[in-house]
Amino acid sequence: MNKTLLAIDIGSSNITAVIARNNLDYKINILGTGSSKSSGINKGVISNIEAASKSIKDAVLIAKKNTSEEIDSTIVSISGAYTKGIRSSGSVNVPNGLITENEINQVLQMALYNATIIPEYEVVHVVPISYKIDDSSDVENPLNMNGSRLEASVFVLTAKKTALTNIKSAMKIAGLSVNNFILDGYAATISVLDEQQKKFGATVINIGSTTTEFVCYKGYSMIYNGFIPVGSNHITNDLSVMLHTPPLAAEKIKTEYGDLLKPEEEVVNKKIRTPRIGDEKNSSEVSLEYIQTIVHARVEEALTLVKKDLKKSGIHENLGAGIVLTGGMSKLNGLKELAALVFDDLPTKVSNPINIKNGYLSFEDSKMATIVGILLYSLEPNRGFELDSNKNLIKKININETGSKIDDIPMAQEKVKMAQKEQNKIRRTQNASSSSKQNPDGSTTLTRLPENSKKKGVGKIWNMITEWF
Secondary structure: OOOOEEEEEEOOOEEEEEEEEEOOOOOEEEEEEEEEEOOOEEOOEEOOHHHHHHHHHHHHHHHHOOOOOOOOEEEEEEOHHHEEEEEEEEEEEOOOOEOOHHHHHHHHHHHHHHOOOOOOEEEEEEEEEEEEEOOOOOEOOOOOOEOOEEEEEEEEEEEEHHHHHHHHHHHHHOOOOOOEEEEHHHHHHHHHOOHHHHHHOEEEEEEOOOOEEEEEEEOOEEEEEEEEOOOHHHHHHHHHHHHOOOHHHHHHHHHHHOOOOOOOHHHHOOEEEEEEOOEEEEEEEEEHHHHHHHHHHHHHHHHHHHHHHHHHHOHHHHOOOOEEEEOHHHHOOOHHHHHHHHOOOOOEEEOOOOOOOOOOOOOOOHHHHHHHHHHHHHHOOOOOOEEOOOOOEEOOOOEOOOOOEOOOHHHHHHHHHHHHHHHHHHHHHHHHHOOEEEOOOOOEEEOOOOHHHHHHHHHHHHHHHHHHO
16 A cells, blocks of 8 residues: 655755655655745754744645645655765675575665764665675676675765754654655755766756755765755845845845856946845946856855865766756756856756656756655655665565556565475476386386476466466
8 A cells, every 4th residue: 555655845945845645556646735935944954943843834734735645654855964975885695595685685784884973973875886796796786686695885874863853853843753864965866867867977966045965876876965055045145245235135136137147248238226225215226247247156156166075075087977957046047057167068957857747736847856856765666775764675666567566575585485386396296297117127117297297387387477477
């Protein structure tokens, strides 16, 4: 039975809540959505539990207006502000020679056990980077492969315990509980990257209102994450200070005139009037060129800080698919071109998340990247194995053309064992059915089972398997 999920994206400017579940064909069905203005949240981190709790509750109540479904599970995004990424590895023996879900869980747990985690931090994700079986090269998915030893290299994402506790406290006051956490940058990455970008390596830069978060993907896995406390609100603040204008006026100026492309000749000389802070009855004239210079400086700073972080970590050399920009500020005209210059002409694009088609609203908006990623992380059936914030194994479920599960792994393994038992039973029957006669010299002559009897036995096994799957 499919469970009803409440997904909550806690952002610095808005909180988004979505209630969803999978249909019988495993397509995500949106049951309700809600959004509220954030309060008590600073740079992605809760700074006032009471205020944050009210904002969360408001968003969830709006989402619940459209559905009477009971919530079975709640997953909440966390900011990368107080997170640390760790590389680790582990290995386990494969006693039966066949790698099952059990061995995959064991090797990820062993890699987590081997990781050096700071006491003040808590595990949020354990994502496999690569697997090895015996002395083989990297294996993408070891399930059902044969070997005597399984190794895994993993990326462990940890978050400060106090930050997670504050979220739980705010949720509790709102009458909600948290079943799982997800890094918001990781969620955005899941929603905007295509298969080629995930394989060859890309960095997703999610530029929000007060933060810029980035996650590096390579070989279908998160391998690095980073955080910079700079976002679109800083542009608003810069304009307010430099133009001596109220914040509301500065926000409007940013929205209407913010541009990162080189201004045309007629724009260079164009001027607009802006209200004076503290004396809004009077106004000043300011050129669009000056406005664009202020905007350009702050955006370039944010992108340059990301580049420095990537170079310091050595990750920049693994970005075969380049840079992908998303988040609310990715709509800024000329951002793609500026990013291409900052990142030395790496492939650069602005991406919206995968659109979850639903009657309520379109999710194909860069501002929705995180919430869409949360839904895909929780409800998408074709994701790989990893450990969640409860250190539980997230299982991969393959879907056939009719939408039904074809490899509920424990069930499939049990059925294969049953088939093997049936095959052994048939063999014993065949042996018993093989006639023999005693020769005068004491030797025995076996009469072989007729060929058509063998075919019937094999056919019976095949029919059993095809019926099960």
